[in-house]
Amino acid sequence: DTAVSQTPKYLVTQMGNDKSIKCEQNLGHDTMYWYKQDSKKFLKIMFSYNNKELIINETVPNRFSPKSPDKAHLNLHINSLELGDSAVYFCASSQGTSGEHEQFFGPGTRLTVL
Amino acid sequence: AQSVTQPDIHITVSEGASLELRCNYSYGATPYLFWYVQSPGQGLQLLLKYFSGDTLVQGIKGFEAEFKRSQSSFNLRKPSVHWSDAAEYFCAVGAAGGYQKVTFGIGTKLQVIP
Numbered sequence: 186d187t188a189v190s191q192t193p194k195y196l197v198t199q200m201g202n203d204k205s206i207k208c209e210q211n212l213g214h215d216t217m218y219w220y221k222q223d224s225k226k227f228l229k230i231m232f233s234y235n236n237k238e239l240i241i242n243e244t245v246p247n248r249f250s251p252k253s254p255d256k257a258h259l260n261l262h263i264n265s266l267e268l269g270d271s272a273v274y275f276c277a278s279s280q281g282t283s284g285e286h287e288q289f290f291g292p293g294t295r296l297t298v299l
Numbered sequence: 300a301q302s303v304t305q306p307d308i309h310i311t312v313s314e315g316a317s318l319e320l321r322c323n324y325s326y327g328a329t330p331y332l333f334w335y336v337q338s339p340g341q342g343l344q345l346l347l348k349y350f351s352g353d354t355l356v357q358g359i360k361g362f363e364a365e366f367k368r369s370q371s372s373f374n375l376r377k378p379s380v381h382w383s384d385a386a387e388y389f390c391a392v393g394a395a396g397g398y399q400k401v402t403f404g405i406g407t408k409l410q411v412i413p
Contacts, residue, residue, distance in 0.1 A: 227403075243400075283393070283399045285331040285393055285394075
């Protein structure tokens, strides 16, 4: 009965590889997010989707490409991985797009690029 | 654009002692304010939120926060800390209407000593 789930939980890969992280929510929410948390725990939004449509796209390298096949799923594909991409990536969801809504977070995916 | 400042990166308290974590925000209108907690290896979980009305807000796990407009603050308090409260605490601010992101502070790491 997990609300927001992500796979995989850990991802270790070499520089230059391409990898994907998957996210699913069963809360019936219409908005989903990707956040990056760096080693200092700073949490920065990357993307937001509402009903499969991209609505927030922060200054993120175009090696990062989100995809939302339906409103319950939001995946993140990363091309040509770099050392600086090492971080914990969190998926989140909310009911609504404005900043007044509580966000529900997944457990995170720890990405390590060697 | 909104912003959040958490002046204390790391706080250590003794078990049973009281706790106050500071948060200051910057936003032109009435903000939506949140406190989230992140336990080690976990995603973020909402502790409490303020939208309007009573400026003292009660949350889960015995936490409360007080909104002070004159000081642009939303400090988190707990009268008696338990060892299980050791975690990272994030203050966040959101704006109403349309497509709005939530901005998170850099977090305060709470250490509880016996």
